[in-house]
Amino acid sequence: MVVVYNGWFVNKFWRSINIKVDMEIKEGATDKEVNLLLSVLDYTKFIDLLNAVANLLMYRCGLRIGTISRMREQHVDFVNQSLQLDGEVMKKTLPIDDQMTYLLEVMVKQNDC
Template sequence: MKVDKKVKKAADEKELEILLSLIDTTSWIGWRDVTVLVLLYRTGIRIHTLTSLKEEHINFNEKMLVLSGDIMKNGKVLKLPLDDELLMLLERLMKQNHEVRKRYKEKNDYIFISKSGKPTLNNYSHNNAISKRINAYSKKYGLSISPHKIRRLYATNLVRKKVPLAIISNALGHSSYEVTRNYIEIDADEVVDTLRKYL
């Protein structure tokens, strides 16, 4: 007998807004961290994909994130739209990154780098520098935010906007709709309010 899995909690949008308002963006590291959070929130990409991002993955002319198969869990190319605010955050971060790499004589074109200009990427998404940083913020401010919870929030928001499941599944890079269903959290009041419209 198959039993439905319990849907894990998504990040709370208000908590995410609080966190974004608390991070000091006058420092390079603060700017990087805000860019991370906004990118996760607006694209739903996995933390491992995010830390694998290079400058070549950002298409400023077409306002698009072009994720090559080599950085995607499913090995398929994925294109996601980027809004003007996110493009501005990324452009400024990339300029600041250039200065950091120059100072430490590092040669790479990763978008999310450490204070010493090295890539933040490793094979364990829960243990990379960016994940640790988000978890530290969450603990410091008493919030329940993690990269994966933000990914779930992205999926839940797409459902609320009536985006078809096939598009959501594709945007998340999932292998099946079943996996996507496990990401979507809809509370009981939302179900009844939506169904009432069809009576």
């Protein structure tokens, strides 16, 4: 017999349920690991600059590589230091710091050459 009290079951059976997942949980990168990666890149090469900016966007803003690959120059608001991502990419406004703004400006200048 199931007894219901005030819309709830008297026996809170869900507290004894343990859910186990067979998948390995991926841990995020640490500051040390990201800095190590950034230290081995040659910023005089455009491809390494691109990789550094992409990694920093993933680490600092939580963006996925697919989102980053769909970003365009018009998504970066250099004045307000933010990413204005529209519905085509991901409908969201994300703040960026001075370093990220500078790196994105350098990338835009290099891309225009």
